[in-house]
Amino acid sequence: MAGTGTDLNRLRELNSLSIVRALRGNPPSTVTELSARTGLSRPSADVMVKALVADGWATVVEPAANSVVGRPARRYQFRADAGHVLGIDVGGHKILAMLADLDGTVVHSTRVAVTPDADPASRLAAMDTVIANCLAETGFSGDDLWAITVGVTGPVDETGRTTLFTPLPGWTSVNPAEHLAARFDAPIRVENDCKLAAVAERWHGVAQDADDIVYLLAGIRTGAGLIIDGTLRRGYGGAAGEIGALRQVRWLGAPAHLQNCPGLPESVAPDDAAAWVFSAARDGDKAAKAAVRRYVRDLAVGAAALVLTLDPHVVVVGGGYSRSADIILEPLERELQRLCLRVPEIRASTLADEGVALGALRLALDEVDARLFTTSLPAPLAPPAG
Amino acid sequence: MAGTGTDLNRLRELNSLSIVRALRGNPPSTVTELSARTGLSRPSADVMVKALVADGWATVVEPAANSVVGRPARRYQFRADAGHVLGIDVGGHKILAMLADLDGTVVHSTRVAVTPDADPASRLAAMDTVIANCLAETGFSGDDLWAITVGVTGPVDETGRTTLFTPLPGWTSVNPAEHLAARFDAPIRVENDCKLAAVAERWHGVAQDADDIVYLLAGIRTGAGLIIDGTLRRGYGGAAGEIGALRQVRWLGAPAHLQNCPGLPESVAPDDAAAWVFSAARDGDKAAKAAVRRYVRDLAVGAAALVLTLDPHVVVVGGGYSRSADIILEPLERELQRLCLRVPEIRASTLADEGVALGALRLALDEVDARLFTTSLPAPLAPPAG
Structure with a gap:
């Protein structure tokens, strides 16, 4: 009994996706290599990769002309520049935007400073500025963006708003997704900054080997983002990780010990205390x-x-104070030894203040991948619709 | 281009599993119904279900002889009694064992009382007794058991022991899996009681509609089990849900308010206080x-x-005190309103003291399913090896 026509179409689609996976993040590959990586037969892999080239998802890398050992095999490469994504960190002190290709390579990034008490309109205007700069500097238009993710402070609800609470003044009434949707056709997602920073640690940070991660934001604010079983956890209403709201766990007053340290010179600004x-x-x-x-x-x-x-x-300590990990981590571990049944590894973030924007990029790439791997592949010349 | 031989074997296996899924938990089904449920062609479904019958996984239900409308279609049924599983709750006050078929229907259950201060040897002996009773009453032998799960108190490590802590005296040194493995060939798993109770609430309890569940054990002990995205979360070292160990969240002393209530008659035993x-x-x-x-x-x-x-x-309140949900739930919800950003639905368990054993059954069934759905189907006459 052979599969029916429908069964075979589905099989062919799955095989095509497995070739995309085998191409991505690898150097240019021969059909033999693709066959070995996917478990597909060599003829199947050959047909599949040629179809991907025809659709614009892959390019042919012709063998070097000066080869001396017989006829070298033709190689294929995923076209990472078939599309681009944008990750934006809308923070209290800065707006940072990063533009990356489909392999996640950052092509351009821009930041502008804002003040914590900036009103929503000027913060949105600053966001527009960094985006415009990214596009101008790279020569792309809005249509070249396949997905946009925006990081904000506070738990984010289904509509992309931070209605429960946010330290950014006036921001509970702002809908950044709606603001951007007026100018961009790409899918737009808004996510909590701590959650994005957690994602970044597993993607490019100090927790790449871990599936169960607690990210601690240690700074003027204290917060958390959770990765469980390799997946970012938002919670049922987007408010996972908000343990800091519970007075008994003492995060609300924690930074004040530093801000109000006796002997702090009056000349030191609050942000530098x-x-x-x-x-x-x-x-x-x-x-x-x-x-x-x-x-x-x-x-x-x-x-x-x-x-x-x-x-x-793993517990990753990030945020502004993580630059002083040298004097935080050891006493933190000692306290956790005292308080916990089993103490995880504690590591300091090395992503400086780029974690949120990087995490936003990763979610934007996930968005593109989800469309790539759940629908049949559209040609990149006409990017997948949002 | 058609799939290669290997591709087609894999496809055939997947289709066979999809037929098993389509049969299980459904009334006897015709090939037409199976075809509709699986999306397979009618001829493919027909070949698949006949192979399952030949292997002993399904039986034929012949049409009733007195049918008057032409020749009625033959129906097929999953053989739920092809194998059985055992779930055991090794608690402070009781040992409860449940024997179920592959559909999870409980065929027999037995309980014996133990005292909280019973030594490990007598607790293990009581466990052996309930198992022996289950087998004797049903006429099965140990070889008829395809998986066994044991629920115990305290975080369970990879070896199935509760080395971090357990309220059962002397139990940290006990290895229940090893004890049972000496007599049973089936895969044996040991799991924390709160985690199993959480699983039971999603399977047969008040949280069947939820994927993100906090189960609260409210009784002489206070504990928690977590289901996130439909999956039981054990944590990296098996100690997820042990928030009660943190003095600041006040669970350690909570039951004492009831145990030491002024006016409590001396005649009332501590367990009944x-x-x-x-x-x-x-x-x-x-x-x-x-x-x-x-x-x-x-x-x-x-x-x-x-x-x-x-x-x-959803938060499910279970444990001994949940029988008094009528006077606990409303003030609990009011307190959570005060303490939390977003309050989930709070529901009282209705599984009485059977939650742990039921959850153990579910994990044992999952163990069987994992083998069923990841390896090619062995004939039930020779049960899958552990």
Whole structure:
């Protein structure tokens, strides 16, 4: 009994997708290599890859002319530049946009500074500016964008708004997706900044080997993003990771230990207070060391609540304070040893302040992949509709 | 281009599994119905179901002889009795075993009482007794069991032991899987009781419609089990859900409000104290009402930590105290409203004290399904090896 026509069409489609997977993220590959990677027969792989070339998803890399060992095999390469995606971090202090190709290679990035108390209109205008800059610098138009993801502060609901709460003034009434949809046809997604930072740590950061990750945002705000079984967890209403709202786990007051450290010179701006305290603690200042100790002790209670709930493989400490990981991580681990049944590995983020934008890129790429791998492949010359 | 031989074998196997899925949990079905349910062609479905009959996975249900409308179609039925599984709850006060067929229908169940301070040897002996009873009453032998799951108290590590902690005296050194493996060839799994109770709520309980579930064990002990995206979450080291170990969320002392309620008659045994308090509170006793209020307030802090972390769809309140859901749920919801950003639905378990054993059955069935659906189907006459 052979499969029916319908069965075979489905099989052919699956095989075509498996060739796309085998091409992506690999150097130019021969049909023999593609056959080995996919488990498909060589003739099947050959037909499939040629169809992908015809549709614009792959290009032929002709063998070098100066080869001396017989006729070298033709190679095929995924066309990463068939489309591009945009990841944007709309933060309190900055707006950062990154433009990447379908392999996730960042082609261009732009940032502009904003003030934490900027009103929604000027924050949206700053977002428009960084996007316009990305397009102008690369020569792309809005139609070249296949997906856009925007990171914001606060739990994000289904409509892409932060109605439950956000520290950005006036921002609960803003709908960034709607704002962008007026100018771009690409699918637009809005996501919480801590969640995106967690995604970035698993993609390009210090948790690439882990499937169960708690990302801690340690900065003027304290927050968390959760990856469980390799998947970003949003929660039923988009509010997963918001443990900091519970007074008993002591995150709400934690940064104040640093902000109000005795001996802090009046000349130090509030945004630079923590850096001053960490530096003074490093130099042995007693009051600064006590402030750091109290901060870490409070940070650890909320972290312990997350660790005891999820029992993750890795805790990644990110955010502004993670630049002082050298004096935070060791006491944090000691506190967790005291509070938890099993202490996960604790690692400091190395993505500086680019984690949110990188995570946004990754979600935008996931959006493109979802369309790539669930529908039959449209030719990239006509990008998949949103 | 047609698929190669290997491609077609794989396709045939997938189709065979899709027919098994289409048969299970359905009334006897015609080939036409199976074709419609699977999307396979009628001839493919016909060949597949006949092969399943030949292998012993399905039986033919001949049409009734007194049919008057032409020749009625032959029907096929999954052989749920091709194998059986065992779920066992090894608790502080009881050992409960349930024997079920491959459709999860409970064929027999047995329970024996144990005392909370029973030593490991007598608890294991009680477990052996309930298993022996299940087999004797049904006429099965150990070889008829395809999978066994045991529920125990405390976080369970990879080896099936509760080395981190357990309230059962001496139990940290016990390996129930090893104990059973000496007598049974079936795959044996040991799992935490709260996790199994969570699984049971989604299978047969009040959370069948939910994919994101926090199960709260409310009883002399307080605990939690988590289902996220439809999957039981164990955590990296098996210790997910152990938020109760964090002093700040106040679960450790919560039941004491009930156990030490002023006015509790000396004649009431410690195990019955809570029931007395709930009953007195229902009758308007002031001290009892205050005790319940304090208990719920403490229970709510840990519950809020879980809710804020995971943002679940549903919180199920189970355990011994859930019999008094009528006076717990409403104040619990009020406290969560105060503590959380978004309050999930709160529901009382209706599985009484059978949740753990039912969840154990479900995991045992999952174990069988995993073998059924990842390997080619072996004939049930020779059950899949562990």
